Every structure is written in C-alpha cells, then in structure tokens.
Amino acid sequence: xxxxxxxxxxxxxxxxxxxxxxxxxxxxxxxxxxxxxxxxxxxxxxxxxxxxxxxxxxxxxxxxxxxxxxxxxxxxxxxxxxxxxxxxxxxxxxxxxx
Numbered sequence: 001x002x003x004x005x006x007x008x009x010x011x012x013x014x015x016x017x018x019x020x021x022x023x024x025x026x027x028x029x030x031x032x033x034x035x036x037x038x039x040x041x042x043x044x045x046x047x048x049x050x051x052x053x054x055x056x057x058x059x060x061x062x063x064x065x066x067x068x069x070x071x072x073x074x075x076x077x078x079x080x081x082x083x084x085x086x087x088x089x090x091x092x093x094x095x096x097x098x
Contacts, residue, residue, distance in 0.1 A: 040081060052085040 007029060014025035039046045040056050047053045057080050064075040085093075 048086075050086055050088040052083055052089055055082045055084065056080075057082055 007026075010029055011022060011025045014020060014028060015022050018025070020028065036046055036054065040054050044056045045053060059078055059080055061077040062075050063072055065072050
C-alpha cells in the first residue's frame, strides 16, 4: 500500500515538534525546497550529508514505442533529477525493517 506524505503533513510535523507557527513552518519548508531546486539547477548536483545526493541529468531525444499500437514516437530531450541515497540512509533503512 502506497502512502503519500504531503506538504501539509510535514508542516504540521514541524509545527508540533519545534513549536513554530504553521505559517513560519510553511515558509521554512518552502525555503528549503526552493534552496534545493535553485542549487540543483545552478550546480547540477546537491549533496545532503547523511541523506543523499540529488543529481540533474540530461536525457537525449530518443525514439519510443507505444506497446499497444506499436506506433513509434519521438521522446523529446529533457532534464531529470536522480536521487542517490547515502550509505547512512541505506544503513538506517535496512536496520529499521519491520
């Protein structure tokens, strides 16, 4: 079963754990996201210690196929963000299996 974590839930968690107002918690979260995105775009890579690395990768144009109709289409070039977890994050996840 897949459970999505929403911004609202993160904001409430910051509000409950740290005690900032919900508005300050929302601004804090938005600033963190904006800082991440800005640095990923400008540097192409952002490393967060003990968490992981976000990498901006360019995918070239290629030919794709619709599996049902076998129709070929050109998939345009685009940038994608990859995430590589750190050793610490992998270790934490593997030690906390349920």
